[in-house]
Amino acid sequence: MSPLEITTRIKALAAEQGFCRTGIAPVEPLDRANYYKQWLAAGRHGRMHYLSRNLGIRFHPSRILEGARSMVVVAHPYRRQVPDRRDSSPCGRVAMYAWGKDYHKVVRRKLFAVCDRLREEIPHPFETRVCVDTAPIVERALAARAGIGWIGKNTMVIDPQVGSYFFVGVIATTLELVADVPIGDQCGSCTRCLQACPTGALLRPYEMDASRCVSYLTIELRESIPQELQAAMGDWVFGCDMCQEVCPYNRKPQLQHDPAYAIKPPCPFPSLMELCTWDDDDYAKALAGSALKRATPAMLRRNAEIARRNIACDTR
Ligand code: B12
Ligand code: SF4
Ligand code: SF4
Numbered sequence: 001m002s003p004l005e006i007t008t009r010i011k012a013l014a015a016e017q018g019f020c021r022t023g024i025a026p027v028e029p030l031d032r033a034n035y036y037k038q039w040l041a042a043g044r045h046g047r048m049h050y051l052s053r054n055l056g057i058r059f060h061p062s063r064i065l066e067g068a069r070s071m072v073v074v075a076h077p078y079r080r081q082v083p084d085r086r087d088s089s090p091c092g093r094v095a096m097y098a099w100g101k102d103y104h105k106v107v108r109r110k111l112f113a114v115c116d117r118l119r120e121e122i123p124h125p126f127e128t129r130v131c132v133d134t135a136p137i138v139e140r141a142l143a144a145r146a147g148i149g150w151i152g153k154n155t156m157v158i159d160p161q162v163g164s165y166f167f168v169g170v171i172a173t174t175l176e177l178v179a180d181v182p183i184g185d186q187c188g189s190c191t192r193c194l195q196a197c198p199t200g201a202l203l204r205p206y207e208m209d210a211s212r213c214v215s216y217l218t219i220e221l222r223e224s225i226p227q228e229l230q231a232a233m234g235d236w237v238f239g240c241d242m243c244q245e246v247c248p249y250n251r252k253p254q255l256q257h258d259p260a261y262a263i264k265p266p267c268p269f270p271s272l273m274e275l276c277t278w279d280d281d282d283y284a285k286a287l288a289g290s291a292l293k294r295a296t297p298a299m300l301r302r303n304a305e306i307a308r309r310n311i312a313c314d315t316r
Contacts, residue, residue: 001122007177010072013117017110018258019074019169020162023146023180027062027069027172030141039207046211048220054136061172064137065129070177071170072114073139073146075157076107078261079165081254083268091269092307095215095239096165098291099268100261107132107169115171122175131170139168147180153205154193154243160186163250186249193243198232202243214240218303219295230306231313237275237303238292264290272311275304 001009007024014022037055045051057063061071078097085091097103111130118128131137140157144150148168149159156164160183187205194202201212210216214236217225225233244250266274266286278286283297292300 003176004178006118006122006175009121010114010118010177013114014072014074017113018076018256019110020077020166021075021148021159023073023143023148024177025061025071025073025142025146026179027071030059030061030138030145032141033059036138044209044211046216046221047223048210048216057136058138059141061137061142064131064135065127065172065174067127067174068129068172070173070175070179071142071146072173072177073143073148074107074111074169074171075143075148075159075162075166076103076110076169076258077162077166078103078257079163079250079254080257080261080263083263085269090272090308090311091235092237092272092275092304093235093269094237094267094292095241096268097167098238098294099263100258100291101264101289102291102294103167103261104132104134106258106260107167111169111171118175127174129172131172132167135170137170139170142170143168144182147182150183150185150187151206152185152193152247152249153187153191154197154202154247155206155208156244156247158186158247158249160249161252163252164244164247165250190248192246192248196242196246198234198240198242199229200232214242218299222296222299225302225306231310233303233306234310235307237270237272237300237307238295267292270304272304272308275300276308 011022040052062068108130115128140151143157149157152158158164199212199214201209203209214233218238280297287293
């Protein structure tokens with residue numbers, strides 16, 4: 001099979017697994033390594049120290065897998081209809097990406113299935129490495145290079161047809177494939193995301209101070225949340241979607257979503273009373289298999305307490 005035939009086949013196999021877009025990036029070093037280093041030096045990563053590790057690999061896709069010649073980048077859509085709030089008791093809000101099963105497992109499983117099918121069809125030996133979040137690569141930069149979408153002013157990769165509610169997954173491979181062409185920025189003069197960000201985490205177009213992002217505060221930060229940011233968190237208890245909700249590219253009709261992302265209660269609007277009073281065993285039972293388990297019970301209780309105070313202030 002020629003590189004073009006293999007590329008076409010990989011894209012077809014990925015589509016069968018439910019990926020809405022597949023692009024190929026070459027293994028050349030990615031741009032903006034200096035930007036990333038300055039971002040770290042300014043402390044924008046907060047306590048996410050893992051982002052400053054393996055800098056020699058992050059912008060060099062070829063170092064992810066010995067002999068790598070191509071990077072297959074996929075987009076897995078998760079957008080769904082926002083259901084009505086279940087009752088009038090005070091509820092928190094969970095970001096859409098966490099309503100169903102943990103995407104790391106879902107996307108990895110699908111990428112392994114693509115690799116297995118390829119091995120059945122391609123007679124000569126080749127290597128693959130599947131990466132979803134865990135490998136030290138800047139997935140958004142890679143997705144942009146693979147033509148999946150452009151990096152918007154809210155720092156999300158945006159596909160002009162699908163919007164930004166999708167996960168990114170990567171297969172590094174020793175196969176030679178035909179690279180795609182990046183697509184241009186289509187944000188234009190819009191600044192809705194910057195205006196909508198409740199904590200001012202979007203400092204300027206394309207630049208985030210992650211240490212102010214509600215997603216970081218609720219999911220990554222294990223210590224107490226800075227007092228001055230608490231009121232701006234509103235009712236978010238796990239992640240935040242404000243800068244995506246307002247994006248005009250996310251207004252297109254709903255996509256078919258994977259059953260794995262079917263809503264698992266207590267998402268998307270968990271009772272704050274329950275979150276505040278559950279003990280660790282209650283959490284373990286209620287959140288089995290849920291993406292919410294990425295935060296500890298103590299973090300969820302902390303987030304729920306803040307949301308409860310914020311809602312009480314709103315209704316006063
Ligand atoms: C750390 C992290 C976070 C941090 C920091 C986010 C951030 N913007 O950096 C926090 C916890 C805040 C976070 C939040 C979210 N995250 Co997150 N996160 C990551 C992770 C693990 C690393 C990102 C990273 O390296 N950040 C450092 C900054 C400097 O790099 P970057 O923004 O990714 O990319 C910059 C450079 O590449 C550079 N650049 C490179 N080339 C080019 C070209 C141009 C033209 C421009 C302008 C810039 C540019 O600019 C980019 C933008 O600043 C990635 C997975 C991965 N391994 O990459 C997921 C990832 C980025 N997150 C993801 C998701 C889904 C989310 C949330 C939506 C979850 C939620 N609802 O709460 C939010 C979105 C918030 C937002 N507006 O970004 C998805 C994004 C998918 C997409 N469509 O873009 C990823 C790719 C995970 C995945 N595998 O799907 N996340
Ligand atoms: S996820 Fe929320 S807090 Fe983070 S940048 Fe977007 S709007 Fe701001
Ligand atoms: S809201 Fe507007 S500026 Fe922000 S990412 Fe979407 S199109 Fe770009």
